[in-house]
Amino acid sequence: MTETQKNSIVTEPRGPKPRKIMSRRNIILYGTLLVVAIYYLIPLYVMIVTSLKGMPEIRLGNIFSPPVEVTFEPWIKAWSQACTGLNCDGLSRGFWNSVQITVPSVIVSIAIASVNGYALANWRFKGANLFFTILIFGAFIPYQIMIYPLVILLRDLGIYTKLPGLILIHSIFGMPILTLLFRNYFTTIPEELFKAARVDGARFWGIYFRVMMPMSLPIFVVAIIMQVTGIWNDFLFGVIYTKPDTYPMTVQLNNIVNSVQGVKEYNVNMAATLLTGLVPLTIYFISGKLFVRGIAAGAVKG
Amino acid sequence: MNSIEIKDLSLNFGNVKVLKDLNLSVEKGEFLVLLGASGCGKSTLLNCIAGLLEINDGQIFINNQNVTWYEPSERGIGMVFQSYALYPQMSVKGNLTFSLKNAKLSKEDIEERVKNASEILQIEDLLDRKPAALSGGQRQRVAIGRALVRDVEVFLFDEPLSNLDAKLRTELRVEIKRLHQKLDNTMIYVTHDQIEAMTLANRIAIMRDGLILQLDKPKTIYNYPVNKYVAEFIGSPSMNFLKGKIVPNKKPVFKLEGGWCETPDLSNYKFKEDIKEERQIWLGVRPESIVVGDEAEKLPVKFNLEAEVVEPMGADTLVWSQIGGQEFHFIIDGNSTINSGDSLRVGFDPLHSSIFDLDSEDRL
Numbered sequence: 001m002t003e004t005q006k007n008s009i010v011t012e013p014r015g016p017k018p019r020k021i022m023s024r025r026n027i028i029l030y031g032t033l034l035v036v037a038i039y040y041l042i043p044l045y046v047m048i049v050t051s052l053k054g055m056p057e058i059r060l061g062n063i064f065s066p067p068v069e070v071t072f073e074p075w076i077k078a079w080s081q082a083c084t085g086l087n088c089d090g091l092s093r094g095f096w097n098s099v100q101i102t103v104p105s106v107i108v109s110i111a112i113a114s115v116n117g118y119a120l121a122n123w124r125f126k127g128a129n130l131f132f133t134i135l136i137f138g139a140f141i142p143y144q145i146m147i148y149p150l151v152i153l154l155r156d157l158g159i160y161t162k163l164p165g166l167i168l169i170h171s172i173f174g175m176p177i178l179t180l181l182f183r184n185y186f187t188t189i190p191e192e193l194f195k196a197a198r199v200d201g202a203r204f205w206g207i208y209f210r211v212m213m214p215m216s217l218p219i220f221v222v223a224i225i226m227q228v229t230g231i232w233n234d235f236l237f238g239v240i241y242t243k244p245d246t247y248p249m250t251v252q253l254n255n256i257v258n259s260v261q262g263v264k265e266y267n268v269n270m271a272a273t274l275l276t277g278l279v280p281l282t283i284y285f286i287s288g289k290l291f292v293r294g295i296a297a298g299a300v301k302g
Numbered sequence: 303m304n305s306i307e308i309k310d311l312s313l314n315f316g317n318v319k320v321l322k323d324l325n326l327s328v329e330k331g332e333f334l335v336l337l338g339a340s341g342c343g344k345s346t347l348l349n350c351i352a353g354l355l356e357i358n359d360g361q362i363f364i365n366n367q368n369v370t371w372y373e374p375s376e377r378g379i380g381m382v383f384q385s386y387a388l389y390p391q392m393s394v395k396g397n398l399t400f401s402l403k404n405a406k407l408s409k410e411d412i413e414e415r416v417k418n419a420s421e422i423l424q425i426e427d428l429l430d431r432k433p434a435a436l437s438g439g440q441r442q443r444v445a446i447g448r449a450l451v452r453d454v455e456v457f458l459f460d461e462p463l464s465n466l467d468a469k470l471r472t473e474l475r476v477e478i479k480r481l482h483q484k485l486d487n488t489m490i491y492v493t494h495d496q497i498e499a500m501t502l503a504n505r506i507a508i509m510r511d512g513l514i515l516q517l518d519k520p521k522t523i524y525n526y527p528v529n530k531y532v533a534e535f536i537g538s539p540s541m542n543f544l545k546g547k548i549v550p551n552k553k554p555v556f557k558l559e560g561g562w563c564e565t566p567d568l569s570n571y572k573f574k575e576d577i578k579e580e581r582q583i584w585l586g587v588r589p590e591s592i593v594v595g596d597e598a599e600k601l602p603v604k605f606n607l608e609a610e611v612v613e614p615m616g617a618d619t620l621v622w623s624q625i626g627g628q629e630f631h632f633i634i635d636g637n638s639t640i641n642s643g644d645s646l647r648v649g650f651d652p653l654h655s656s657i658f659d660l661d662s663e664d665r666l
Contacts, residue, residue: 192387192460195354200401200448201375210400214391 051075051270058266074267078275082268084255087244091272094252097163098232098279101248105167106227109174110220116175117182118208122194132183139176147240154241161243169241170231178223185219186212221287229280249276304366305330305456305488306351311360313350313512320346321512324360328490330455333482335499336492337535338509344492347509348458351490352381365455375404377456380449384461386441388433394444395429398451405452419450422481439470446481459491463498475501496536500524508532526656530663533586533656539620542592542630544585545660550577556585556652560626563605565652573657573666582660589620591654592632594640598649609644621646 020026046063051074053067080090087093119125120132150169151160159165189212197207213220238248247255253276257269306328313321321343328334336344349355351362353374362370369377388397395416402412420426423443433441442462449457459478463471479502482489493499499506500520507517508531516528527533533541546558548568554577556565598604607630611622619638622631623646632648634640657666 190385190387192383192385193389195349195352195374196381196383196387196448197389197400198354199352199374199379199381200452201373201404202400206404211389 047270047274051267051274053267055263055265055267074265074271075275077265078256078268078272082256082272083259084244084247084252091249091252091256091275094247094249095275097242097246097252098249100163101166101170101238102228102231105170105174105231106224108167109171109178109227110223112171113175113178113223114182114213114216114220115208116179117184118186118212119204120179120183121186121189122191122207122212123204132179135176135179137176139180143173143236147236151240161241161246163242163246166237166241166246166248169237170227170234173237174227174230178227181223181226182216182219185216189215225283225287228283232279304328305332305364306490307363307366308351309361309363311347311350311362312358313346313355314358319512321350321357324512324514326507326514326517328488330488331486333479333489333491333502333504335503335506336490336509337494337496337499337506339494339535342509343512344494344509345460346512348460348490348492351377351456352379352458353377375401378454379456379458380452380454381458381460382442382445382449382462384464386433386438386445386465388441388444388448390433393430393432394425394436394447397433397444398429398447401448401452415451415453419447422450422484423447438466439474442466442474443477446478450485455488457487457489459489459493461493462491464493464495471498478502496538500536506536508535525654526665527586528665530584530586530658533658537588537590539589539631539633541656542587542589542632543658544587544625544628544630546583546585548577548581548583548657548666550579556583556657558585558626559628563603563625565603568652570653571657575666577666581666583666584658584660584663585652586656586658587650587652588655589632592648592650594621594632594634594638594646594648596647598647601649601651603652604647604649607646607648609640609642609646612640612642623648 049066050058050063052070052072054069054071054073057068078091080092081088082090116135120128154160154165154168157165159168193211194207197211202210232248233250234248235250235254238251239254242248242251253272256272304327306326308324308326311321311324311326312319324347326347336347338344346355350357351364353369353372353376357370360370361368364377364379374381389400392400398416398419399412402415407415416429417426420429423446425440425443425447428436428440428444433444436444442465445462462478463474466474475498478491482502491498491502503520505517506520506523508515508523510531516523516532518526523532524536527536530543534543544558546556549555549557554568554571554573556568558564593601605625607623607625609621609623613620613622614636617636618633619636619640620631620633621640622629624630640646658664659666
């Protein structure tokens with residue numbers, strides 16, 4: 001055995017020979033993935049380039065060509081000048097309305113649903129199963145059935161067309177699915193932990209805040225993402241239970257895009273749409289990792 | 303003075319009666335082991351004592367105080383669980399102080415108690431670690447510490463060693479025994495492991511189907527099991543059961559089915575009742591009470607056997623055989639050179655055996 005052979009024995013990696021990167025299988029696999037990705041991304045691309053073009057350039061009709069002259073004018077117009085009805089202060093009004101609707105709705109619905117789920121999972125009070133069944137049943141009732149009764153209810157409460165009314169609606173409608181989510185998560189937490197906390201003298205709220213909640217960060221993140229995107233993207237309740245002054249962003253976007261007066265300003269419409277979609281998108285990017293972890297944690301025991 | 307007194311305790315899960323009119327009293331400082339196969343209600347009973355399950359009927363007294371409707375934390379008990387049940391987000395110290403903070407003790411008092419407990423359990427170096435960074439044995443120590451800091455009268459253990467490997471289990475078993483000797487608290491310990499029960503207990507309660515079959519000192523249970531189930535459960539390898547009959551010809555005599563062997567006079571056996579007529583019975587003989595070789599000649603019952611399977615276990619060797627078609631096994635010295643197929647002279651003393659009725663399986 002020569003010197004070089006000895007060295008090669010030591011330094012060479014072991015195991016089977018690595019496969020070629022450009023194998024037939026890989027080309028087909030990644031080729032398909034690429035085509036699908038492009039298919040999904042093209043609308044986004046069109047929106048972005050259109051929103052950066054001026055109207056004369058759009059009239060040329062080349063929707064795929066990148067902007068010759070980049071302009072942020074449409075974005076500014078969409079945010080602060082576009083008209084809906086009599087108001088001409090752009091999407092900014094809707095944005096702030098949406099923030100004022102989303103933030104309290106998310107907090108209220110998650111706070112109540114998590115306590116619901118905790119009580120249902122750990123404190124098996126009398127009638128817990130019946131209560132749970134009724135709550136889950138709520139998830140299967142079509143929204144349309146409840147729209148008009150809720151209008152009457154909100155009117156009688158004096159909060160119809162006001163922001164607190166819409167917050168109440170969102171909190172109620174989030175309840176069944178969120179309670180289910182939290183209950184299922186809490187049942188995966190070992191029961192002995194709950195028992196130990198009881199022996200250690202913690203009561204209902206003590207166990208919830210000091211033992212259960214710190215262990216449940218992932219599921220709270222999942223709930224926050226679900227609620228923020230769901231409430232932010234809501235259109236139906238927004239259009240029914242508000243008036244132009246209190247329209248959420250989605251309703252206002254619709255009014256801008258569907259406005260029939262004057263010229264169709266595609267660039268402004270595209271910019272407005274992107275602005276509206278920015279919030280859920282940001283939430284996804286920030287919490288993507290936690291989201292996946294949370295979903296997995298909720299699904300698999302461990 | 304009794305530390306724990308349970309009167310007519312019943313518990314149902316729906317229509318299923320899990321515990322049936324159970325009575326139990328535990329003396330102060332006693333180490334009581336609840337032993338039984340899974341599903342016998344031993345952990346359920348422990349949870350009832352702890353107040354983690356609401357009972358349907360009966361009363362529970364701890365330190366002469368009726369605690370039947372007390373919260374678990376008000377009963378003066380500390381509990382150690384099988385899965386350790388440490389709060390994962392808290393440090394070891396956080397775990398130890400959780401109950402003390404709930405009880406709103408002063409800071410100095412808390413520090414003092416944590417110091418004491420961690421010294422006793424030798425976990426002083428681990429106080430700042432999270433439970434995830436501990437080994438199984440360390441975790442269980444912290445779990446015991448959590449009960450220790452509360453300075454309670456009664457310790458409840460719910461299969462605390464079942465999640466540990468064999469070596470660690472033995473170590474911690476000794477440690478628990480040492481802890482008991484040092485603290486002199488009342489301890490109730492649930493396990494399905496008869497060795498743990500034998501080694502730790504002052505008294506063992508063997509449970510089956512929500513009933514206590516026998517409650518006695520380990521040695522008494524070992525030597526005088528009340529029925530065949532208890533006899534089978536205690537002792538490893540388990541007892542031999544030979545089917546046969548008792549014939550009361552002036553002096554009672556045991557005859558093995560098929561007439562393979564016969565015992566001489568059994569009149570010195572402590573029968574619970576007089577045997578007036580012939581009765582079908584099980585004769586229970588412990589494998590470790592059987593003698594092989596020349597020594598066997600001195601014993602009242604002796605016969606020849608063929609060793610079928612020989613299992614060396616180090617200190618002992620377990621030999622499996624048959625007598626009159628009935629399975630028969632016994633323990634011999636680990637150094638013996640017996641091979642399967644060898645013929646052996648085997649003997650035992652029937653007065654050290656247990657006799658059970660064939661149908662009711664109760665001790666006669």
